[in-house]
Amino acid sequence: MIACLPMYDWPQVRAETDRLWGLIRDALAAQAIPAPASLTRDRNPWEMWQSPELVLGQTCGMPYRTRLHGRVHLVGTPDYALAGTAAGFYFSQLVVRADTGGQLEDFLDGKLAVNGFDSQSGWAAPQNLAASLGRSFGHVVTTGTHHDSARAVAEANADIAAIDAVTWRLIQAHMPDLARRLRVLHATPSTPGLPLIAATKFDPAAVARAVCDAICALAPADARALGLKGLAAIPMAAYLAIPTPPPPPEAAPGR
Numbered sequence: 001m002i003a004c005l006p007m008y009d010w011p012q013v014r015a016e017t018d019r020l021w022g023l024i025r026d027a028l029a030a031q032a033i034p035a036p037a038s039l040t041r042d043r044n045p046w047e048m049w050q051s052p053e054l055v056l057g058q059t060c061g062m063p064y065r066t067r068l069h070g071r072v073h074l075v076g077t078p079d080y081a082l083a084g085t086a087a088g089f090y091f092s093q094l095v096v097r098a099d100t101g102g103q104l105e106d107f108l109d110g111k112l113a114v115n116g117f118d119s120q121s122g123w124a125a126p127q128n129l130a131a132s133l134g135r136s137f138g139h140v141v142t143t144g145t146h147h148d149s150a151r152a153v154a155e156a157n158a159d160i161a162a163i164d165a166v167t168w169r170l171i172q173a174h175m176p177d178l179a180r181r182l183r184v185l186h187a188t189p190s191t192p193g194l195p196l197i198a199a200t201k202f203d204p205a206a207v208a209r210a211v212c213d214a215i216c217a218l219a220p221a222d223a224r225a226l227g228l229k230g231l232a233a234i235p236m237a238a239y240l241a242i243p244t245p246p247p248p249p250e251a252a253p254g255r
Contacts, residue, residue: 001036004048004057007194008166008226009041012174016222023214024056031206054199056207062120064195065239073204074236075196076211080166081229082190088232090193092125092162095153095182104186105133110159112137113149117247121164122146125188127245140248147171147178154181162188166227191242192234208233 003025009017021039028035035055040048049059049068056075059068077088085091096107108130115122130136141158143149149161150171163171165187172179198207212231215223223229 001034001055002040002043002048002051002053002057003036003055004040004043004045006041006045006048007058007060008170009039010170010174012170013225016225019222020214020218020226020228023217024210027210027213027217028055028207031210033202033206033210049197052199052201054197055202056211057197058194059197060118060120060194061192061239061242062124062244063118064197065242066118066244068197069236069240071200072197073200073202073207074239075198075204076208076231077193077195077234078211078215078228079230079232080169080193080227082165085190086232087230088193088234089190090121090165091190092121092164092188093168093184094126094129094160094162094186094188095150095168096160096185097153097156098181098183100159100183102185104129105135107160107185108133108135108137109139110137111139111141111157113143113152113158113161114140115143115146115149117142120191120242121167121188122149122162123247124242124245125191126160126162128243129186129188131243131245136245138248147175150175150178150182154178160185166193169227192238193232195234195239196231 025035079087117123146163146167152158153161
């Protein structure tokens with residue numbers, strides 16, 4: 001069996017993430033669902049997401065709608081209690097250097113730092129926002145992670161980056177020096193958050209019950225550190241309705 005929660009599995013909250021998994025594992029065991037003793041962290045996320053042994057994993061909305069839907073079960077969407085959004089939804093914070101002025105329109109011709117072209121929050125959200133204004137981000141630099149995108153902006157290697165709101169909260173909590181070098185310029189419209197999935201051999205309703213029980217059993221300090229409030233039931237159609245912008249011509253095709 002495999003379980004992975006890679007999307008917000010920062011070293012600074014690893015102990016809390018492990019305790020969350022321990023509660024989920026015990027809740028799964030109570031329903032006679034086999035689960036690994038610990039999370040897997042040393043394998044490629046795509047390999048784990050597509051494994052027939054995946055009892056629980058967290059992915060991003062864009063990989064889910066472009067490659068995974070119909071091949072895995074949608075278990076539910078963690079609710080990170082973000083202000084101004086429905087349960088389980090999230091958005092991206094468009095950040096620029098703190099010492100720069102201007103509005104969103106002033107940065108659309110600048111260089112966008114992108115964690116990856118298969119990222120809803122880092123790539124699709126800002127491009128879809130720009131498209132709603134009849135524009136696009138035409139100049140990009142890839143970084144690999146959201147905090148590397150934030151750092152690229154802070155160090156003037158990019159002009160703007162879209163950081164998902166949960167990650168931005170983690171940056172503010174655990175990288176305050178980096179956060180102070182940036183300012184939030186704009187927020188993207190909210191979209192369904194990062195879904196939990198399972199291989200088709202598992203009962204998604206039973207797995208969802210285990211996750212709900214585990215979140216309810218979390219110590220208050222762990223829930224605050226992870227930002228977790230509950231589990232939302234967002235239909236697959238809500239994920240599939242989001243436009244998927246192509247990568248720029250000079251970029252390799254997204255996975």
